[in-house]
Amino acid sequence: GESVGLHLPTLSVQEGDNSIINCAYSNSASDYFIWYKQESGKGPQFIIDIRSNMDKRQGQRVTVLLNKTVKHLSLQIAATQPGDSAVYFCAETANTGNQFYFGTGTSLTVIP
């Protein structure tokens, strides 16, 4: 089966600092990746995606970096805010648009 993992289960940052959440994947055939944010009692919320033909993509306050050589994905959140506190999941698929494999998740806590 697939293996998508996160390096750190929890992360605490000061408000205003930048956050970096990491994710490792094992399937070299993976061609599409998504970062999701999940707040308590809610479904995962799409943050940003990246295809395997890219190594960086930026959104509003978020950047995703993809290193296919070492099969590593990261999510950078700039100027972290209390509203960013949530569990973050990376998800990947090797057949774009079908089933995704999710990692365990990293719990981000923003300290005011």
Place this chain on the structure above:
Amino acid sequence: DTGVSQDPRHKITKRGQNVTFRCDPISEHNRLYWYRQTLGQGPEFLTYFQNEAQLEKSRLLSDRFSAERPKGSFSTLEIQRTEQGDSAMYLCASSLLQGTIGYTFGSGTRLTVV
């Protein structure tokens, strides 16, 4: 259309009972997916539909589980003879066949089997 809707939000059932959940996807989305999420874990794929056709099922989807999408719009997930191990959050997602690939998830149905 405000997104993917799931009903009920919470369900408590006794072991051995049958339960059915409903998912209403975003109206123009062709694809509909079911996932299961246990506490502290990421969602695990169960099955997906393209229009009314069920195209893929996970090994996690035992014989006690059945999903339907009869008219290519809403979907139901039924669990027969529930077991305590079925307790989880059941998530539905939908996406466009073409164009935007990223899923939009609903808020899920929390099932507790007692």
